[in-house]
Amino acid sequence: MTAGLQGAFLALGSTAPDALDRFDACLAALQDDDLQIVSAAPCVRGPFVAGVGASEASDGGPAVTNTVVRIATRLEPAALLARALDEEVRQGRVRDGQPERSLDIDVLLHGETTVETADLVVPHPRMFDRAFVLQPLEAIAPMHRLPGGHGTVVAAASRLRAQDSGAFETLEPLRAPVLPALPASCTRLEDGAALEAWRAEAPGSVGVVMTMGALHEGHLALVRHACAENDRVVVTLFVNPLQFGEGEDLARYPRTLEADEALLRQTGADAVYVPAPDDLYPSDFSTFIEPEGPAQGFEGARRPTHFRGVTTIVLKLWMRTRPDRAYFGRKDAQQVAVLTRMVRDLDLPGALCVVPTVHAADGLALSSRNRYLDGEARASALGLSRALRVMAQAAAEEARTETILSAGRAVLADAGLEVEYLAVVDAETMLPVETLSRPALAMGVVRVAATRLLDNRWLAFGGASAS
Numbered sequence: 001m002t003a004g005l006q007g008a009f010l011a012l013g014s015t016a017p018d019a020l021d022r023f024d025a026c027l028a029a030l031q032d033d034d035l036q037i038v039s040a041a042p043c044v045r046g047p048f049v050a051g052v053g054a055s056e057a058s059d060g061g062p063a064v065t066n067t068v069v070r071i072a073t074r075l076e077p078a079a080l081l082a083r084a085l086d087e088e089v090r091q092g093r094v095r096d097g098q099p100e101r102s103l104d105i106d107v108l109l110h111g112e113t114t115v116e117t118a119d120l121v122v123p124h125p126r127m128f129d130r131a132f133v134l135q136p137l138e139a140i141a142p143m144h145r146l147p148g149g150h151g152t153v154v155a156a157a158s159r160l161r162a163q164d165s166g167a168f169e170t171l172e173p174l175r176a177p178v179l180p181a182l183p184a185s186c187t188r189l190e191d192g193a194a195l196e197a198w199r200a201e202a203p204g205s206v207g208v209v210m211t212m213g214a215l216h217e218g219h220l221a222l223v224r225h226a227c228a229e230n231d232r233v234v235v236t237l238f239v240n241p242l243q244f245g246e247g248e249d250l251a252r253y254p255r256t257l258e259a260d261e262a263l264l265r266q267t268g269a270d271a272v273y274v275p276a277p278d279d280l281y282p283s284d285f286s287t288f289i290e291p292e293g294p295a296q297g298f299e300g301a302r303r304p305t306h307f308r309g310v311t312t313i314v315l316k317l318w319m320r321t322r323p324d325r326a327y328f329g330r331k332d333a334q335q336v337a338v339l340t341r342m343v344r345d346l347d348l349p350g351a352l353c354v355v356p357t358v359h360a361a362d363g364l365a366l367s368s369r370n371r372y373l374d375g376e377a378r379a380s381a382l383g384l385s386r387a388l389r390v391m392a393q394a395a396a397e398e399a400r401t402e403t404i405l406s407a408g409r410a411v412l413a414d415a416g417l418e419v420e421y422l423a424v425v426d427a428e429t430m431l432p433v434e435t436l437s438r439p440a441l442a443m444g445v446v447r448v449a450a451t452r453l454l455d456n457r458w459l460a461f462g463g464a465s466a467s
């Protein structure tokens with residue numbers, strides 16, 4: 001992949017009862033050598049909106065299902081639109097002025113390009129006024145910078161929430177579209193020597209995704225981003241004993257190597273590195289990284305040796321894989337802050353790239369540990385994502401984080417959850433923020449049965465005096 005690829009976003013809409021199946025089929029049909037589907041937001045179903053610009057109003061037409069899809073493409077905007085229109089026709093679209101539509105595809109954004117022709121305007125001129133566009137876009141690209149002085153997606157969504165919170169509340173959450181496979185051969189590398197031989201021969205740029213296995217769509221999102229931005233991708237699978245404290249779940253941490261490899265073959269990874277512990281840690285191993293700064297509060301305070309274990313293994317894997325780009329999930333926001341600081345402080349070559357958190361349709365952040373939750377535990381775990389959502393809504397109208405935190409705490413108390421912490425922090429320093437002057441992270445950890453669950457969400461003040 002990669003040469004000449006440009007990032008772009010498409011909006012999909014349909015009034016058909018089988019809209020979700022249509023979106024699945026649409027993504028499968030669009031993907032080819034010139035267009036890779038990188039991610040797709042959970043769909044939302046809401047009222048039909050007629051008209052344009054400020055006169056947009058719900059007029060009682062058929063319910064519409066919408067989502068936003070991130071792609072990497074070699075197609076110029078006009079050629080991309082032509083592909084989209086072909087797919088609309090293939091799915092039976094008739095432009096007869098009626099509200100019913102089998103499939104509607106809009107080009108929202110195409111890199112930094114602006115287009116103003118009779119057939120196509122990019123950025124899409126109405127995207128900033130539409131909750132059914134901004135909410136899905138926020139789920140897959142919250143910190144994407146919008147052109148034309150609109151700021152980040154999270155800031156634009158927060159401004160619209162401040163003006164019209166009802167438009168977000170009417171959106172019913174549905175599952176995300178199924179992403180099409182990106183078949184690859186995925187060579188298994190079992191030790192450092194095999195990895196080194198693969199790395200020395202890998203042509204072009206190399207993307208690296210470091211995981212502890214038990215893969216799910218959250219990990220696969222990292223792999224898809226890596227495949228879109230690099231010529232070769234290697235995924236590491238290693239349950240790192242150094243980052244587990246005493247009494248934590250090292251022994252029962254799920255290990256699912258064959259299923260993981262099958263998923264990676266479907267998702268475009270070229271190689272998977274599955275070292276044994278003594279390949280990385282000889283018996284007299286005695287050198288460790290000691291992170292300070294952003295490692296000190298929250299997880300660092302509760303799990304005193306955790307980040308030392310994370311930074312030590314990431315540095316080792318970084319040296320062995322020599323990434324042009326290494327991908328980490330925002331779900332572990334403090335880990336991202338600690339590793340970003342390490343990459344800067346130790347002058348590591350290559351870039352650390354952050355991928356937005358993938359949530360299940362019910363709102364739970366995907367985690368290898370979710371398999372520990374039974375139905376009842378899962379239902380109460382949802383209180384955390386609900387609290388973060390309520391905090392985003394509170395931030396639309398209120399910049400003081402104490403007020404925003406109270407709104408979140410009330411939801412957690414209502415859900416009867418055991419809360420370890422809930423905070424609003426600067427994403428780089430992990431220090432608490434008192435007033436939202438730029439996007440900050442709301443993050444929390446709750447305990448459900450014996451399982452610790454963490455999640456976070458970007459907040460921006462949407463009120464009139466936002467800077």
Ligand code: AMP
Nearest residue numbers: 211212213218328329331332357358366
């Ligand atoms: P783990 O295997 O839990 O160590 O995670 C490996 C990588 O996947 C880390 O960078 C995590 O932040 C990332 N990750 C885990 N869950 C998710 C998720 N739901 N969405 C995005 N990234 C994730």
